[in-house]
Amino acid sequence: MDETGKRRSRRCLRRTLKTGVPDGTIPKEKSDLEKFSILLESRSIPEDRKGEWLRENGLHSEHLTLWEQELAKNMDTKTENNESLKAVNKKLEKDNRELQKELKRKEKALAEMAALYTLKKKAEEYWPENGDEK
Numbered sequence: 001m002d003e004t005g006k007r008r009s010r011r012c013l014r015r016t017l018k019t020g021v022p023d024g025t026i027p028k029e030k031s032d033l034e035k036f037s038i039l040l041e042s043r044s045i046p047e048d049r050k051g052e053w054l055r056e057n058g059l060h061s062e063h064l065t066l067w068e069q070e071l072a073k074n075m076d077t078k079t080e081n082n083e084s085l086k087a088v089n090k091k092l093e094k095d096n097r098e099l100q101k102e103l104k105r106k107e108k109a110l111a112e113m114a115a116l117y118t119l120k121k122k123a124e125e126y127w128p129e130n131g132d133e134k
Helices: 003-019 032-044 047-056 061-126
Strands: none
Touching: 032 047, 032 061
């Protein structure tokens, strides 16, 4: 192995030991929340220390730019999805209200029929139709 390869291997090994994750896998495995947190943290780092901070975190300045674009795109998509979900939710709430009204109407009708049936049974007990008296 030549000298450049050895240096590259040592550097990769140091980063792996320092972060616990092999070099090159860290940026790809971050969630949107982690990316956003890192972007906020990077904004607070002075420009003269930013290179050192990026190396410590196993990042490149391109990652920050890409993540910023990616998060902006995700926010736009989520906003559009929220609007369509709100419209669907509003329609479902309206349908639910109509179904609740219909259910109440049917429950009242059923209660009325039960009361009429009970009255009919009581009336048959007191006044039999076939003329037989108890």
